[in-house]
Amino acid sequence: MEPSTDTAAPDRTEPDASGRDPAVRLRGARLSYGPRVLWDGLDLDVHPGEFLAVLGPNGSGKTSLLRVLLGLQPLSGGEVRIAGEAARRGSPRIGYVPQQRSVDPTLTVRGSDLVGLGLDGHHWGVGFRGRKDRRQRVERALRAVEATEYARMPLGLLSGGEQQRLRVAQALVGDPDVLLCDEPLLSLDIAHQRNVSRLIARQARETGSAVLFVTHEINPVLPLVDRILYLVDGRFRIGTPDEVMTSATLSELYRSDVEVARVGGRLVVTGTDEVDHHHVDAETTS
């Protein structure tokens, strides 16, 4: 398997009009575990305010990419920068919505405390004004995800979807430069999938966060996505949805016949078992 470095569109490599560094920059990035190469030669700039969807079948290295940006996983080669700085653990520049995982039902931490953790490492919270500012920020984030009602309840008593909305609030509360979302819609009903997707996109627009959004299903976020990074078995493509989500591009990536059709504004992707499994339609399975 030789990794592909081609992109569907030339990637931007310069600072944006304001002269700011890209929020995320990867140059010649390679990640391998033993002989297995997940990706290689990955050049990618994600700019402030940009919404990038990261797609690919199970095991293609989507979560591993987020772990590299979080400073939890070193690259095997190449370079990674977050807002011009080396990626490092616990960076306040990054907000992270992890994959849904179950919480111990006896956990007594309250939702509002969880959201407040998203401000640790920031300058808020010092002195009376700082504490007030901190409280107001947490309340605003709770309102944004419609979690105010249950914010004082122990986390362990909340449903999976309620816990997930609190994780989104925790990731947003510090106005991060980079917002990393690992399948954040999985346990949400359709109404909250829409709310949370729009909220994340609004965060990108209004505060200039760059969003990297790992998902198995593009349709719930298709109207919000600027570009897609599509990873398959060591190969990848980067481009707008119109450039990447085509029969020709996906057939090349999967090395198999893949059909992409637009049906009523939605994308329907069919082909190999791998692609069928990947493009599970969250709206018809929830």
Ligand SMILES: Nc1ncnc2c1ncn2[C@@H]1O[C@H](COP(=O)(O)OP(=O)(O)OP(=O)(O)O)[C@@H](O)[C@H]1O
């Ligand atoms: N620390 C590690 N050591 C060895 N192999 C690893 C390690 N971390 C991940 N892998 C392997 O790398 C591959 C990519 O994993 P990753 O979780 O990034 O995939 P993914 O695209 O997010 O998959 P999914 O869609 O199933 O969540 C998997 O096969 C996984 O087993």
